[in-house]
Amino acid sequence: MSETPTQNSMLSNIPYGSIAIGHTVSVEKTVSQREIILFAALSGDLNPIHLDRHYAASTDFGQPIAHGMLCGAFISATIATHLPGPGSIYRGQTIKFTQPVFACDTLTITLTVINKKDRLKLVTLACVVSNQDNNVVAKGEASVIASEEKVDIAASELPTITIN
Amino acid sequence: MSETPTQNSMLSNIPYGSIAIGHTVSVEKTVSQREIILFAALSGDLNPIHLDRHYAASTDFGQPIAHGMLCGAFISATIATHLPGPGSIYRGQTIKFTQPVFACDTLTITLTVINKKDRLKLVTLACVVSNQDNNVVAKGEASVIASEEKVDIAASELPTITIN
Numbered sequence: 583m584s585e586t587p588t589q590n591s592m593l594s595n596i597p598y599g600s601i602a603i604g605h606t607v608s609v610e611k612t613v614s615q616r617e618i619i620l621f622a623a624l625s626g627d628l629n630p631i632h633l634d635r636h637y638a639a640s641t642d643f644g645q646p647i648a649h650g651m652l653c654g655a656f657i658s659a660t661i662a663t664h665l666p667g668p669g670s671i672y673r674g675q676t677i678k679f680t681q682p683v684f685a686c687d688t689l690t691i692t693l694t695v696i697n698k699k700d701r702l703k704l705v706t707l708a709c710v711v712s713n714q715d716n717n718v719v720a721k722g723e724a725s726v727i728a729s730e731e732k733v734d735i736a737a738s739e740l741p742t743i744t745i746n
Numbered sequence: 747m748s749e750t751p752t753q754n755s756m757l758s759n760i761p762y763g764s765i766a767i768g769h770t771v772s773v774e775k776t777v778s779q780r781e782i783i784l785f786a787a788l789s790g791d792l793n794p795i796h797l798d799r800h801y802a803a804s805t806d807f808g809q810p811i812a813h814g815m816l817c818g819a820f821i822s823a824t825i826a827t828h829l830p831g832p833g834s835i836y837r838g839q840t841i842k843f844t845q846p847v848f849a850c851d852t853l854t855i856t857l858t859v860i861n862k863k864d865r866l867k868l869v870t871l872a873c874v875v876s877n878q879d880n881n882v883v884a885k886g887e888a889s890v891i892a893s894e895e896k897v898d899i900a901a902s903e904l905p906t907i908t909i910n
Binding site for chain 2: 593611616617619620621622623624625626627628629630631632633634637649650651652654655656657658659662663668672673674675676677678679722735736737738739740741742743744745746
């Protein structure tokens with residue numbers, strides 16, 4: 583498995599003053615063995631329930647499951663790139679893991695603004711991650727300080743990552 | 747950058763009945779550009795504040811910072827491999843990001859059992875991530891269902907991951 587560097591695309595934020603309660607964004611992510619291997623590599627969680635098809639087949643799940651916190655990574659990326667986007671300062675997250683995530687699941691990460699605190703420019707986001715069957719696999723709330731300025735910035739290019 | 751597959755080592759849990767309030771574990775993780783690139787690749791967060799040394803030098807941070815949720819990944823791995831360890835079911839996490847994490851920081855992830863609910867075999871863990879200067883960079887609480895059985899299982903081997 584190899585991923586070519588992504589095109590240099592622009593990241594744009596929604597400045598604090600333009601964020602309204604009820605504002606929502608949804609982003610789709612397909613989970614593959616690649617994301618599970620990368621999460622295992624960076625976190626150090628090498629449990630065979632995530633990585634070994636034969637072992638996972640012997641468990642109640644019947645197949646490998648993704649690390650739950652992969653949903654946390656997807657939520658954090660959606661905050662950083664979409665709502666509020668670049669220039670945000672991530673202050674905190676709550677997350678409940680409600681259903682297993684399997685390789686090949688297509689997840690939809692939906693963020694909705696549910697509160698604003700003007701003094702701190704603090705935005706509270708309801709975060710819901712659901713799968714292709716509309717089952718909620720994770721949900722919680724994020725606290726983010728949004729930039730007051732408009733930020734338009736080129737996304738960095740990644741080096742090529744090869745998994746043998 | 748390339749990482750050879752890890753040796754097949756054993757993962758062992760602490761069964762629910764053997765977990766006492768006050769039980770604590772600490773694990774050290776050194777953050778490098780490798781973890782930041784892998785987190786960017788799997789999450790899709792390509793903000794230059796994490797990846798572009800020149801851009802980051804122009805910000806208040808002065809250098810690239812790790813994605814905050816990398817601390818969440820480290821906490822989740824410590825739960826899955828140490829306390830309670832394999833066989834756990836991760837139910838939820840709260841996390842506050844209190845200080846930036848930089849490449850080359852050495853983080854200590856400390857989990858401490860602060861509550862048990864026998865009916866559900868549910869364990870609440872206080873989670874603290876601190877850096878080499880003893881500054882807390884992230885903290886929160888985890889909810890985990892611990893296995894009642896002793897689980898001793900071989901960690902999976904990872905394929906080789908090469909970053910060009």
